[in-house]
Amino acid sequence: MSLENTAVAVRESEIARGAAERPALPAVPGGFPGRVAIFLDLDGTVLDLAPTPDGVSIPAEVVAAIGVLAQRLGGALAIVTGRTLADVDRILTPLRLPTAALHGAELRRCGGGRVADAGDAPPDRLTAALGAFVDARPGLALENKGASVAVHFRAAPERESEVRERIGDLVAMLAPEHELQPGKMVVEVRPRGCDKGSALRRLMSEKPFVGRTPLMLGDDLTDEFAFTAANELGGASALVGDVTRPSVATYRAADPEAVRAWLVALAASA
Numbered sequence: 216m217s218l219e220n221t222a223v224a225v226r227e228s229e230i231a232r233g234a235a236e237r238p239a240l241p242a243v244p245g246g247f248p249g250r251v252a253i254f255l256d257l258d259g260t261v262l263d264l265a266p267t268p269d270g271v272s273i274p275a276e277v278v279a280a281i282g283v284l285a286q287r288l289g290g291a292l293a294i295v296t297g298r299t300l301a302d303v304d305r306i307l308t309p310l311r312l313p314t315a316a317l318h319g320a321e322l323r324r325c326g327g328g329r330v331a332d333a334g335d336a337p338p339d340r341l342t343a344a345l346g347a348f349v350d351a352r353p354g355l356a357l358e359n360k361g362a363s364v365a366v367h368f369r370a371a372p373e374r375e376s377e378v379r380e381r382i383g384d385l386v387a388m389l390a391p392e393h394e395l396q397p398g399k400m401v402v403e404v405r406p407r408g409c410d411k412g413s414a415l416r417r418l419m420s421e422k423p424f425v426g427r428t429p430l431m432l433g434d435d436l437t438d439e440f441a442f443t444a445a446n447e448l449g450g451a452s453a454l455v456g457d458v459t460r461p462s463v464a465t466y467r468a469a470d471p472e473a474v475r476a477w478l479v480a481l482a483a484s485a
């Protein structure tokens with residue numbers, strides 16, 4: 216069965232089921248009512264989590280498989296991530312895929328055309344206050360991404376509630392046009408209204424995605440926006456990892472290794 220003609224059906228009854236009951240991502244996405252479009256989150260989905268943002272890597276054969284799939288789908292394969300576009304391009308070199316970066320604040324359309332910047336950077340006074348907060352607490356790290364800024368506490372997990380509380384207060388005081396995006400051992404500040412769901416919908420409204428059936432793979436809270444969008448557009452979604460929290464995802468995959476194997480197998484299938 217060719218990828219173009221295969222698919223996955225969304226079953227209403229699967230929505231919000233527990234992870235254990237969610238069916239595994241099919242080896243080949245069968246059952247979609249039309250041609251598929253694939254949307255991939257990176258960290259925790261395609262990439263194993265690492266101690267620091269720079270510590271991630273991806274096997275060359277997986278990059279190659281993603282490239283093959285993108286070509287086979289007529290370009291309808293996009294990255295949907297909290298990372299910057301520059302980071303995505305560095306990690307997936309030499310690919311230049313359609314990408315919603317910074318939770319959708321940066322958007323690159325298929326063909327590498329126009330990059331839309333939907334969000335302003337948080338004000339300097341907020342970044343400075345976050346920097347001072349992080350500098351005073353060993354184990355915390357600031358990741359300044361332009362339109363979005365992240366405070367990582369992976370090396371100091373005991374500081375989680377302090378980080379959440381303080382950043383919440385600072386954003387309310389200094390950057391009310393931005394909002395908090397919690398993630399894995401991280402709290403991010405992103406432009407209000409920029410989320411992965413809006414980004415997926417925007418890509419789906421344009422060639423070569425328009426008219427296709429979206430399948431979104433992700434692992435984190437931020438991916439729930441995109442799961443909802445994919446499901447509502449008649450597609451499906453897969454939650455990656457040993458996740459027990461409620462989710463609207465319709466499928467599951469055990470871990471990033473399983474996702475990488477799935478991509479390689481899909482690319483190898485005729």
Ligand SMILES: O=P(O)(O)OC[C@H]1O[C@H](O[C@H]2O[C@H](CO)[C@@H](O)[C@H](O)[C@H]2O)[C@H](O)[C@@H](O)[C@@H]1O
Binds near residue numbers: 256258266267296360
């Ligand atoms: O949307 P994603 O592609 O999943 O990106 C989400 C964030 O990923 C990165 O942070 C996470 O991964 C790091 C490397 O594994 C890990 O050290 C960190 O604890 C995780 O939160 C990235 O640094 C962020 O900018 C992304 O928003």
